[in-house]
Amino acid sequence: MMSRRRSGPWKLLAISVAVCWTLLPIYWLFRLSLLTPADISSFPPPILPAHPHPGNFLNILGFDYTLVSGRVLHASGQSRQIILGLKNSLIVATTTMLLTLAVVVPLAYVFGRMEFRFKNALFMSVLFAVAIPPVSTLIPFYTLFVALGLSGTRTGLVLITLTLTIPFVTWMLIGYFRNLPPVEKLAAIDGFSRLQTLLYIIIPMARSGIAVAAVISFLFSWNDFVFATTLVNGSDATTLPSAASAFLFQQPEPGHMAASVILSLIPAALVVLFLQRHITEMNLVDPVR
Amino acid sequence: MPALRIEKLTKTYGSFTAIESIDLSIPDGALYVLLGPSGCGKSTTLNCIAGLEDATSGRVLLGARDITRLAPHQRDIAMVFQSSLLYPHLTGIQNIRMGLRGGKADSAEIEARISRTVDMLDIAKLLTRKPGMMSGGERQRVAMAKAIVRDPSAFLMDEPLAALDAALRQSLRADLVHLQKQLGVTTIFVTHDQVEAMTMGDMIVVMNNGRIEQVGTPQEIYEHPKTRFVAGFLGSPPMNFIKGHLVLIDGAPVFRARATDIVVPVALLSQFPADGREVELGIRPQHLGLSDERVAGSVPATVYAVERLGKENVVVLEDEEKRTLRALTDPATSAKIGDQLFLIANVAKGHIFS
Numbered sequence: 242m243m244s245r246r247r248s249g250p251w252k253l254l255a256i257s258v259a260v261c262w263t264l265l266p267i268y269w270l271f272r273l274s275l276l277t278p279a280d281i282s283s284f285p286p287p288i289l290p291a292h293p294h295p296g297n298f299l300n301i302l303g304f305d306y307t308l309v310s311g312r313v314l315h316a317s318g319q320s321r322q323i324i325l326g327l328k329n330s331l332i333v334a335t336t337t338m339l340l341t342l343a344v345v346v347p348l349a350y351v352f353g354r355m356e357f358r359f360k361n362a363l364f365m366s367v368l369f370a371v372a373i374p375p376v377s378t379l380i381p382f383y384t385l386f387v388a389l390g391l392s393g394t395r396t397g398l399v400l401i402t403l404t405l406t407i408p409f410v411t412w413m414l415i416g417y418f419r420n421l422p423p424v425e426k427l428a429a430i431d432g433f434s435r436l437q438t439l440l441y442i443i444i445p446m447a448r449s450g451i452a453v454a455a456v457i458s459f460l461f462s463w464n465d466f467v468f469a470t471t472l473v474n475g476s477d478a479t480t481l482p483s484a485a486s487a488f489l490f491q492q493p494e495p496g497h498m499a500a501s502v503i504l505s506l507i508p509a510a511l512v513v514l515f516l517q518r519h520i521t522e523m524n525l526v527d528p529v530r
Numbered sequence: 531m532p533a534l535r536i537e538k539l540t541k542t543y544g545s546f547t548a549i550e551s552i553d554l555s556i557p558d559g560a561l562y563v564l565l566g567p568s569g570c571g572k573s574t575t576l577n578c579i580a581g582l583e584d585a586t587s588g589r590v591l592l593g594a595r596d597i598t599r600l601a602p603h604q605r606d607i608a609m610v611f612q613s614s615l616l617y618p619h620l621t622g623i624q625n626i627r628m629g630l631r632g633g634k635a636d637s638a639e640i641e642a643r644i645s646r647t648v649d650m651l652d653i654a655k656l657l658t659r660k661p662g663m664m665s666g667g668e669r670q671r672v673a674m675a676k677a678i679v680r681d682p683s684a685f686l687m688d689e690p691l692a693a694l695d696a697a698l699r700q701s702l703r704a705d706l707v708h709l710q711k712q713l714g715v716t717t718i719f720v721t722h723d724q725v726e727a728m729t730m731g732d733m734i735v736v737m738n739n740g741r742i743e744q745v746g747t748p749q750e751i752y753e754h755p756k757t758r759f760v761a762g763f764l765g766s767p768p769m770n771f772i773k774g775h776l777v778l779i780d781g782a783p784v785f786r787a788r789a790t791d792i793v794v795p796v797a798l799l800s801q802f803p804a805d806g807r808e809v810e811l812g813i814r815p816q817h818l819g820l821s822d823e824r825v826a827g828s829v830p831a832t833v834y835a836v837e838r839l840g841k842e843n844v845v846v847l848e849d850e851e852k853r854t855l856r857a858l859t860d861p862a863t864s865a866k867i868g869d870q871l872f873l874i875a876n877v878a879k880g881h882i883f884s
Contacts, residue, residue: 422615424618426582426609427609427611427615427616427617429582429603430580430602430603430607430608430629431603431629431631432601432602432603432604442617445619446618448619
């Protein structure tokens with residue numbers, strides 16, 4: 242009990258540091274997205290926006306906005322790309338998530354709970370795919386995709402993202418599946434076939450782990466920037482990070498850039514919020530409490 | 531006709547033989563305990579009966595039916611697993627109903643059976659709980675209910691009490707036996723715990739290295755172990771073994787260990803001619819007496835430790851070859867570590883093993 246009391250302030254400090262570390266940049270961006278151009282250029286920069294307004298968000302979505310001062314903020318020239326990017330990002334991330342789960346759940350189950358020949362060698366090859374830097378496969382993929390007509394398409398982007406999410410999420414889920422209790426024997430006595438056991442017993446039992454796998458694969462795809470800039474930048478298949486990055490190369494509009502980044506945070510935050518219960522529930526050592 | 535019969539059951543994994551040509555016949559309504567150390571093949575035997583593993587050769591018959599090649603759920607058996615395994619994501623009643631999938635009985639009969647079982651095991655308040663919210667004993671009762679509602683011809687239990695704490699295990703042992711007698715369903719119970727086997731079994735089947743060493747009532751197994759393994763495996767503290775030779779001195783068979791000659795009753799020697807062969811004399815700790823003075827046939831030993839159990843003491847000794855021997859004495863013994871004592875064996879209660 243003594244040690245617990247003494248660790249109190251330190252624990253608080255550690256939590257504060259962690260919270261500031263993650264939230265300060267987001268706060269700074271959010272503040273930037275609400276500032277008027279005049280406030281942005283003032284010095285010292287205001288901590289809180291004096292006249293918060295939704296102009297930047299409307300601008301990047303293609304609408305003009307008139308400030309109280311009468312000044313008109315014009316719609317951004319990048320708005321078409323931003324809207325396309327938002328739509329594409331949602332499509333690409335959702336597709337990646339669904340395909341990843343469809344492949345990874347049976348794969349991780351087999352690796353986690355069955356014995357077969359060459360299991361170790363096959364498992365190592367999955368791990369190898371996690372170990373190599375994604376950028377190293379980018380150029381070969383690019384040439385391949387150009388030849389196949391897949392560059393500048395959502396299909397191409399989904400395919401290349403799967404090469405990251407599948408091995409990574411498999412690796413993550415194997416341990417989770419391995420720690421489930423040995424219900425296969427129970428299921429066999431109750432008359433379930435192997436496939437039925439996976440579908441009707443294991444998947445419902447493992448829903449927390451699978452939910453986390455879904456979040457991770459969605460966010461992997463949603464946050465991807467490198468693949469997107471290389472494969473789909475400037476095309477009709479552009480994603481939100483790639484479209485938002487264009488603000489870096491135009492006449493400086495910090496408010497627009499901040500607004501587009503905040504916009505890109507929203508769906509990801511919603512996914513995490515929606516699956517939050519499962520994420521906190523997932524305990525890798527004892528998957529089912 | 532026996533309820534369950536196993537004929538020449540063999541299971542091999544590649545070049546490893548898990549069980550070898552096992553024969554066993556279990557009468558209707560009996561509780562048989564398969565006992566043995568881990569890796570002895572007892573769980574493999576059970577899994578072959580359940581159909582969770584395919585027998586390499588041999589037959590399993592339930593009543594007149596050959597079930598050797600049937601799928602587990604077609605065999606008319608119910609199984610309770612280690613730690614009373616249940617589906618962790620389902621409630622008590624959902625778990626119980628899982629055992630009834632594809633059953634032949636009509637729904638009215640099933641409901642009646644469920645409510646009867648729920649009453650019998652007093653688990654009404656557990657039906658809406660998930661296994662994570664039940665204690666070990668409660669999980670055990672729900673797992674039993676799941677097995678009972680199937681109304682099987684045989685129960686198979688694979689160390690259901692293994693993961694529970696000692697006090698709970700003790701009360702559940704009695705509950706299980708009571709229930710089994712009440713239901714009168716043929717039961718095979720697998721355990722590595724000799725106390726569980728002794729207290730629960732109508733008959734004990736001692737297994738080792740994939741073979742059956744001995745089948746008998748708990749009393750028979752304890753008092754007349756057929757092999758050195760059975761003698762050493764059952765009993766706590768374990769039986770003492772003294773190495774020596776059987777020789778004839780003046781026409782009387784004598785067990786000669788190092789410098790000590792122990793005269794052995796002829797009854798013990800029915801299978802062993804006293805021709806100088808090497809044998810082991812097995813003596814249970816309660817049949818070893820301690821003496822301060824050397825007498826004929828006593829074995830010198832040094833006290834290594836004294837374990838006090840309240841109603842008796844276990845004196846652990848080392849003989850001159852540093853082999854451990856244990857003697858049970860009354861709690862008043864004054865033996866201390868380092869004392870030189872002499873062990874006197876009550877040879878009439880001993881066993882000779884080759």
